[in-house]
Amino acid sequence: MTTVRGYAAHTPTSPLVPFTFERREPGDDDVEIQILFSGICHSDLHQTRDDWGGALFPMVPGHEIVGRVTRVGAKVTKLKVGDFAGVGCMVDSCRECASCKESLEQYCEQGATWTYNAKERGSDQLTFGGYSETIVTPERFVVSIPASMDLKAVAPLLCAGITTYSPLRHWNVGPGQKVGVIGLGGLGHMGVKFAKALGAHVVMITTSMSKAADAQRLGADEVLLSTDRAAMASHAGSFDFLLNTVPVSHDLNPYMALLKREASMVLVGVLTDLDPPLKGVSFMFGRKKLSGSAIGGMAETQEMIDFCAEHNIVSDIEMVRIDQVNEAYERLIKNDVKYRFVIDMASLAA
Amino acid sequence: MTTVRGYAAHTPTSPLVPFTFERREPGDDDVEIQILFSGICHSDLHQTRDDWGGALFPMVPGHEIVGRVTRVGAKVTKLKVGDFAGVGCMVDSCRECASCKESLEQYCEQGATWTYNAKERGSDQLTFGGYSETIVTPERFVVSIPASMDLKAVAPLLCAGITTYSPLRHWNVGPGQKVGVIGLGGLGHMGVKFAKALGAHVVMITTSMSKAADAQRLGADEVLLSTDRAAMASHAGSFDFLLNTVPVSHDLNPYMALLKREASMVLVGVLTDLDPPLKGVSFMFGRKKLSGSAIGGMAETQEMIDFCAEHNIVSDIEMVRIDQVNEAYERLIKNDVKYRFVIDMASLAA
Numbered sequence: 001m002t003t004v005r006g007y008a009a010h011t012p013t014s015p016l017v018p019f020t021f022e023r024r025e026p027g028d029d030d031v032e033i034q035i036l037f038s039g040i041c042h043s044d045l046h047q048t049r050d051d052w053g054g055a056l057f058p059m060v061p062g063h064e065i066v067g068r069v070t071r072v073g074a075k076v077t078k079l080k081v082g083d084f085a086g087v088g089c090m091v092d093s094c095r096e097c098a099s100c101k102e103s104l105e106q107y108c109e110q111g112a113t114w115t116y117n118a119k120e121r122g123s124d125q126l127t128f129g130g131y132s133e134t135i136v137t138p139e140r141f142v143v144s145i146p147a148s149m150d151l152k153a154v155a156p157l158l159c160a161g162i163t164t165y166s167p168l169r170h171w172n173v174g175p176g177q178k179v180g181v182i183g184l185g186g187l188g189h190m191g192v193k194f195a196k197a198l199g200a201h202v203v204m205i206t207t208s209m210s211k212a213a214d215a216q217r218l219g220a221d222e223v224l225l226s227t228d229r230a231a232m233a234s235h236a237g238s239f240d241f242l243l244n245t246v247p248v249s250h251d252l253n254p255y256m257a258l259l260k261r262e263a264s265m266v267l268v269g270v271l272t273d274l275d276p277p278l279k280g281v282s283f284m285f286g287r288k289k290l291s292g293s294a295i296g297g298m299a300e301t302q303e304m305i306d307f308c309a310e311h312n313i314v315s316d317i318e319m320v321r322i323d324q325v326n327e328a329y330e331r332l333i334k335n336d337v338k339y340r341f342v343i344d345m346a347s348l349a350a
Numbered sequence: 351m352t353t354v355r356g357y358a359a360h361t362p363t364s365p366l367v368p369f370t371f372e373r374r375e376p377g378d379d380d381v382e383i384q385i386l387f388s389g390i391c392h393s394d395l396h397q398t399r400d401d402w403g404g405a406l407f408p409m410v411p412g413h414e415i416v417g418r419v420t421r422v423g424a425k426v427t428k429l430k431v432g433d434f435a436g437v438g439c440m441v442d443s444c445r446e447c448a449s450c451k452e453s454l455e456q457y458c459e460q461g462a463t464w465t466y467n468a469k470e471r472g473s474d475q476l477t478f479g480g481y482s483e484t485i486v487t488p489e490r491f492v493v494s495i496p497a498s499m500d501l502k503a504v505a506p507l508l509c510a511g512i513t514t515y516s517p518l519r520h521w522n523v524g525p526g527q528k529v530g531v532i533g534l535g536g537l538g539h540m541g542v543k544f545a546k547a548l549g550a551h552v553v554m555i556t557t558s559m560s561k562a563a564d565a566q567r568l569g570a571d572e573v574l575l576s577t578d579r580a581a582m583a584s585h586a587g588s589f590d591f592l593l594n595t596v597p598v599s600h601d602l603n604p605y606m607a608l609l610k611r612e613a614s615m616v617l618v619g620v621l622t623d624l625d626p627p628l629k630g631v632s633f634m635f636g637r638k639k640l641s642g643s644a645i646g647g648m649a650e651t652q653e654m655i656d657f658c659a660e661h662n663i664v665s666d667i668e669m670v671r672i673d674q675v676n677e678a679y680e681r682l683i684k685n686d687v688k689y690r691f692v693i694d695m696a697s698l699a700a
Binding site (some may be wrong): 099104106107109167170237249261264266267268269270271272273274275276277278279280281282283284285286287288289290291292293294 | 624
């Protein structure tokens with residue numbers, strides 16, 4: 001075992017504090033990564049505060065991990081010491097079910113093993129995430145990151161990036177389509193960039209006109225204010241696809257009205273109760289569809305990184321030190337970040 | 351104008367009573383039908399009682415209409431005097447929009463003209479439905495009914511039939527698929543018959559084991575009791591398609607859990623608020639889809655009638671006289687009908 005320093009939450013109400021724990025030595029299939037940058041995802045906040053129930057403490061959050069490979073197991077083929085690599089939300093899955101065989105490990109029928117707030121496969125050992133010095137992960141759950149990329153701004157791609165890229169690809173978003181991205185936060189700003197890069201006409205849909213200029217800078221062709229009834233009515237029935245990135249429950253009915261016949265709205269924020277209630281008739285008249293999507297499989301995550309490298313896409317970030325993480329969480333609650341905090345993990349040693 | 355006898359509701363709380371009104375003479379494109387049988391749809395009850403708001407009185411309900419052609423306009427080509435014909439939920443649409451051009455008139459961008467509780471296109475004249483002696487309808491909104499069919503049991507096909515046939519066809523239900531039909535009423539019993547005829551493995555999903563024998567008689571391969579948690583768990587993630595025919599709001603989350611990855615549940619009951627709330631995570635983990643479907647277009651309605659003639663499918667009905675309509679409504683509320691009331695319109699003359 002290797003002793004590793006990190007930051008952990010110990011109860012749902014206490015701040016994150018320095019924490020030392022043990023990681024396994026890399027096995028034959030494993031890659032050990034020295035973590036350089038770790039993005040702060042909204043779900044880190046939800047999980048450390050046990051908003052979804054079942055939180056496992058001590059909890060070392062972080063599933064937007066970028067670093068440098070320091071050791072590889074004997075059977076590792078796609079990465080070597082010194083390479084840049086990333087780890088996202090998963091560190092294992094059953095590898096046997098139909099979903100795993102299609103590299104849709106996030107939909108593993110046995111349940112994927114999450115990067116933190118979970119137990120190692122077949123063991124009671126907790127998984128610990130990226131707010132730490134190193135991580136040891138099976139090669140299958142590690143992506144290769146081209147050295148040309150801005151590594152700190154790549155970190156959020158491992159969750160915010162793949163979470164928005166995967167549904168845009170799965171629902172075949174492309175040229176000639178009018179696509180709406182609802183919510184301009186960590187996910188939404190990536191959704192705008194990807195939808196634009198895929199060739200769609202992109203409408204940023206927001207509650208605040210203050211985001212208009214930024215949305216256009218990120219690639220939006222139009223900005224639609226969801227609180228403007230007349231504007232919403234003028235766009236009724238006109239969207240081929242809606243990517244809904246809002247991380248809290250909200251009224252979905254006005255967005256259903258924006259969809260064309262047979263078009264889909266896809267939820268990527270982790271929403272609990274869809275309240276206020278949806279109207280059944282929102283679906284009937286036009287066979288409109290509501291769906292959801294969770295991150296992406298490992299093959300698609302690598303594809304997304306390669307797409308980003310090719311199209312010069314990274315996240316817009318604000319760097320923080322690890323000792324600023326609690327302050328960053330408070331600012332995240334107020335939506336006071338453009339658009340993703342990334343922890344410089346070198347600050348752990350400082 | 352022709353004076354026509356029928357039955358109408360005059361307020362949301364009063365019973366239906368005899369009512370005399372005027373119908374237009376058939377124009378060049380119109381077909382006049384002497385109504386022989388008129389099915390009683392759950393939505394007749396909702397509309398006469400103004401459950402959905404905006405009810406227009408006096409209201410002559412009825413949109414499951416079968417009869418004999420008595421007059422045809424000069425430009426009518428597909429029907430002649432003496433033919434059997436049917437009229438469903440629509441009597442007109444804009445005929446110009448993309449949906450109309452695809453014969454999806456029910457999704458007309460200008461709104462279809464409903465058979466009753468609506469206004470004639472471009473006029474303030476109320477439309478009056480099938481609880482009456484005759485109806486005059488543009489040929490496009492009339493289907494041809496083979497003389498070989500059991501006409502009284504054909505009537506419910508015009509709404510209950512097409513409402514279940516259309517989504518099963520649109521979502522490509524067929525051999526090799528496990529399909530669930532939720533709710534065994536007027537719609538559900540047709541859903542079971544159609545899903546079976548299309549070659550699927552059909553599971554009738556119900557709250558009451560008392561319906562098991564009947565479900566199997568109708569063609570179900572299995573019956574699943576939705577209140578049996580263990581049984582529901584044993585079917586988790588196994589359905590290719592769910593047709594939800596329940597006409598009142600209910601908890602949809604247990605059914606979402608039955609779907610395979612990427613599979614759809616389609617609502618065909620006219621539901622207002624989807625309460626209790628759906629869980630967003632029901633959609634995310636597996637990209638599951640919720641959708642809805644409203645009746646079917648006119649081309650597909652004719653296709654459905656022809657499919658029924660070929661496969662010997664009609665509704666299971668109980669005949670009533672027109673003066674029993676209020677009693678039938680009360681029994682409908684108690685779900686005391688197998689599976690559709692049909693009014694013998696000859697009783698209007700008695």
